[in-house]
Amino acid sequence: MAEWVCRALRDGALEGEHAPALTIKDSIATPLGFDAFCHVLSQLSTNISAEKSQSRALVLVAFSRSPSYYVDLLKRRGLDISSSQQWIRILDCYTDPLGWRERLMECGSAKNLSYEASNVASTCRNVKDVDKLFSSVISLGKGLVGQGKVRFSVAIDSVNEMLRHASLSSVAGLLSNLRCCDQISSIFWFLHADLCEEKVTAVIEYMSSMVASIEPLIPFANRHRGNSENLSLVERNFTKGKFHVRCKRRNGRVRVMFEEIHIGQSGIDFTSPSSEDGLVNQVNQGLLPKVQFNLQLSEKERNDRAKVVLPFEHQGNGKPVEIYDGRKSLLDSKNEAAPVSTGNSKINDDSSKGEIIYFRDSDDEMPDSDEDPDDDLDI
Amino acid sequence: MEQGTLLDEALGSLHLSGRVVLLEDCVETSAAFVLHHILKRSLSQPPHSSNVVVFVAFAHPFSHYDRILRRLGCNLVVQKDNNRFFFFDVLVDCPDGEEGKNSDGGLVALYGKIQKTISALPQENKNCITVMIDDISLMEVAAKGSTNLVLDFLHYCHTLVSEFGCSLVMLNHDDIYSDTVRPSLILQMEYLADILIRAEPLATGLASDVHGQLTVLNSGKERSRNKLSNFQFKVKENSVEYFYPGSRT
Structure with a gap:
C-alpha cells in the first residue's frame, strides 16, 4: 500500500487535472506519522533523483525539523544532496519562522547562526504570510525546473504548524492553489490529527486524493498513556500501527486498504496484515460474552x-x-x-x-x- | 551522583544531548524532585568541567533551588560563579511594567537572552548544554494565556536543540488541561518530547511509604530502542528512593 501511494505520487498528475495529494495523519497513540512522511519523502526523492518520476524536482517546506535534519536523512538513504542541488530545495520555516532571530540580530543581542544545509535551503522569516509562502514555494520550484512543462513535487512536513500561524481558510487556500498549479506534479503533507478540530482534519482530507492514517493496532480509550494497565499496549503502539489508506479514484470510487507499519532497527517496514493481527481479531472475538442460548431463531x-x-x-x-x-x-x-x-x-x-x-x-x-x-x- | 537509580536507568546513562524531556505532574504528585535530579545530573555528569545548565525559572527563585540542590550535594552558587549555571528568574527580571510594553510577554527577549548565553559560551562548553524550564503553565501566564506564544517560544528553544545539540527539559502540569476539549498545549509538548516522564499518585490511593509512581517513556533515537518503565518512588529528606511495585519489603 505504501508502495502504491509512493507510485501514485511518482506518476504525478494528468494533463489538465489537479495534482494527486496525500495527507499523512497520526495521533498521539501511535505517533509514527512522521516516520511514514520521511519514508514517502525518501522514496519520492529516490525516484526524482533517478529521473524515474514525472516530477523533476522537489520543494520541501520544513516546519518541524531543521533543513540539516532532512539533508542527513536523505544522506542516510544514499542520496547526496550537496552534489545534486539541482533537484531539491528546502524552504526553511523551522529556523526562524517568526523573525525573532532577525529582530534579535538587529538589536545586536544575537549573532547570525549559520547552518550546513544553507546551500539547499532558503529561510522564510514570516510564516504568517501565506501568500508569500505560496509564492516562495512556486519560485523555488520554478528555479529548479524552469518555466515550461516540467513539473515538480511539494512536501510539507507539518500542517499543524501552518494552522497555528494562519487561519484554516488561508491554509486550505494555499494547499488548493498548490494542487491547481499546473507545474506541480504531486504534493503531500503531514499532520497530527488530534491537534486540530475534526472539521479542520476533514477540510484537509477533502483536499487530498489519498489519505494515509496511522492508527493503533488495538485502540484504547484512555488518553493517559501512563496508565499502567496499558503499558505494554503503549509500548507496542510506539513501534507498530495500522497504515490505513483511503484513496479517491477519478471516477469517484473510494478504495480503502490497510497494512501494518512497523518501525524497527532497520527502519520502517510495511507488511500486509499479519497473522498476529488475525490473532488480535480472534482475541477480540473471543472477548464477546459466551452465552448458553441462541440470540437468533433458526428458519x-x-x-x-x-x-x-x-x-x-x-x-x-x-x-x-x-x-x-x-x-x-x-x-x-x-x-x-x-x-x-x-x-x-x-x-x-x-x-x-x-x-x-x-x-x-x-x-x-x-x-x-x-x-x-x-x-x-x-x- | 546517584548511580544506578531506576530513574537514571530509564533516562539512559548518556548525556541527554539533542533530546527533549517533558515532565508531567499533577497536584497530588509533584515531579519537582525529578527536575532537581536532572539538574544535578546535568551538572555532575562526566565530563564535569564542560556541562552547562541554563535554567529558566518561573515557579521559584534561585534561593529555593540553591537550598534543595545543596542538600543533594551540589553547590549552585559555585557553579554560577564558574559560568556553568545560568539562572534566569523571569518573575524578577520581567516586572509588570516592562512586560506591559511588549505584546509577547517578554518571551522574545527571554529567548534572546538564552540564545545569547549559549552562543557566548566557549567552544568546549557547547557540547553538553541543558536548557531547563521549571513551569510551562506559568510561562503561559506570563504570555497572558496565549498558548501559541508559548509554543512559538518552545519552537525556538527546539531550534537550539537541533543547532547546538543541547537538551531541553521542561515541566508542565497535566491536570490543569484535563478540562479542555482539545488539550492542545500539553499534547503539542508531548509530540515535541523525546522522553516523557509522568508522575502520578498510586491508583490504589494514598500510602505512607510510597509517594507515587513514575512512568518514563523513552523513545530512543533509533525507534526500536523505545523503552517504557514504570516504578514507584518515595521522596526522602535528602534523596529519593525508586523501586518496582511490590519489590519493597
Missing part, C-alpha cells in the same frame, strides 16, 4: 412460531375478527351483545365451561411485542 423455529394461534384472536374459525376501536357507542355494543349472550347462555350452561370474550382494543400493542408491558409503571 424452522421461525416457521413454527408463525404457526402458533394466539388465544385471543379466533382466526380461521369463520367469525369476523372484532376489534374495539373506541368509536362504537356503549349502548350499541350492549344491544348487539345482549342477544348473543342470551343465545349462548344455554350452551354455556350445558357445557359448564367458561368463556372469555375478548375484543382486542385497537390501541393495544401488537400481540407479539417484545416490549415490557410494565416498563412505564411507577412503583
Whole structure:
C-alpha cells in the first residue's frame, strides 16, 4: 500500500487535472506519522533523483525539523544532496519562522547562526504570510525546473504548524492553489490529527486524493498513556500501527486498504496484515460474552412460531375478527351483545365451561411485542 | 551522583544531548524532585568541567533551588560563579511594567537572552548544554494565556536543540488541561518530547511509604530502542528512593 501511494505520487498528475495529494495523519497513540512522511519523502526523492518520476524536482517546506535534519536523512538513504542541488530545495520555516532571530540580530543581542544545509535551503522569516509562502514555494520550484512543462513535487512536513500561524481558510487556500498549479506534479503533507478540530482534519482530507492514517493496532480509550494497565499496549503502539489508506479514484470510487507499519532497527517496514493481527481479531472475538442460548431463531423455529394461534384472536374459525376501536357507542355494543349472550347462555350452561370474550382494543400493542408491558409503571 | 537509580536507568546513562524531556505532574504528585535530579545530573555528569545548565525559572527563585540542590550535594552558587549555571528568574527580571510594553510577554527577549548565553559560551562548553524550564503553565501566564506564544517560544528553544545539540527539559502540569476539549498545549509538548516522564499518585490511593509512581517513556533515537518503565518512588529528606511495585519489603 505504501508502495502504491509512493507510485501514485511518482506518476504525478494528468494533463489538465489537479495534482494527486496525500495527507499523512497520526495521533498521539501511535505517533509514527512522521516516520511514514520521511519514508514517502525518501522514496519520492529516490525516484526524482533517478529521473524515474514525472516530477523533476522537489520543494520541501520544513516546519518541524531543521533543513540539516532532512539533508542527513536523505544522506542516510544514499542520496547526496550537496552534489545534486539541482533537484531539491528546502524552504526553511523551522529556523526562524517568526523573525525573532532577525529582530534579535538587529538589536545586536544575537549573532547570525549559520547552518550546513544553507546551500539547499532558503529561510522564510514570516510564516504568517501565506501568500508569500505560496509564492516562495512556486519560485523555488520554478528555479529548479524552469518555466515550461516540467513539473515538480511539494512536501510539507507539518500542517499543524501552518494552522497555528494562519487561519484554516488561508491554509486550505494555499494547499488548493498548490494542487491547481499546473507545474506541480504531486504534493503531500503531514499532520497530527488530534491537534486540530475534526472539521479542520476533514477540510484537509477533502483536499487530498489519498489519505494515509496511522492508527493503533488495538485502540484504547484512555488518553493517559501512563496508565499502567496499558503499558505494554503503549509500548507496542510506539513501534507498530495500522497504515490505513483511503484513496479517491477519478471516477469517484473510494478504495480503502490497510497494512501494518512497523518501525524497527532497520527502519520502517510495511507488511500486509499479519497473522498476529488475525490473532488480535480472534482475541477480540473471543472477548464477546459466551452465552448458553441462541440470540437468533433458526428458519424452522421461525416457521413454527408463525404457526402458533394466539388465544385471543379466533382466526380461521369463520367469525369476523372484532376489534374495539373506541368509536362504537356503549349502548350499541350492549344491544348487539345482549342477544348473543342470551343465545349462548344455554350452551354455556350445558357445557359448564367458561368463556372469555375478548375484543382486542385497537390501541393495544401488537400481540407479539417484545416490549415490557410494565416498563412505564411507577412503583 | 546517584548511580544506578531506576530513574537514571530509564533516562539512559548518556548525556541527554539533542533530546527533549517533558515532565508531567499533577497536584497530588509533584515531579519537582525529578527536575532537581536532572539538574544535578546535568551538572555532575562526566565530563564535569564542560556541562552547562541554563535554567529558566518561573515557579521559584534561585534561593529555593540553591537550598534543595545543596542538600543533594551540589553547590549552585559555585557553579554560577564558574559560568556553568545560568539562572534566569523571569518573575524578577520581567516586572509588570516592562512586560506591559511588549505584546509577547517578554518571551522574545527571554529567548534572546538564552540564545545569547549559549552562543557566548566557549567552544568546549557547547557540547553538553541543558536548557531547563521549571513551569510551562506559568510561562503561559506570563504570555497572558496565549498558548501559541508559548509554543512559538518552545519552537525556538527546539531550534537550539537541533543547532547546538543541547537538551531541553521542561515541566508542565497535566491536570490543569484535563478540562479542555482539545488539550492542545500539553499534547503539542508531548509530540515535541523525546522522553516523557509522568508522575502520578498510586491508583490504589494514598500510602505512607510510597509517594507515587513514575512512568518514563523513552523513545530512543533509533525507534526500536523505545523503552517504557514504570516504578514507584518515595521522596526522602535528602534523596529519593525508586523501586518496582511490590519489590519493597
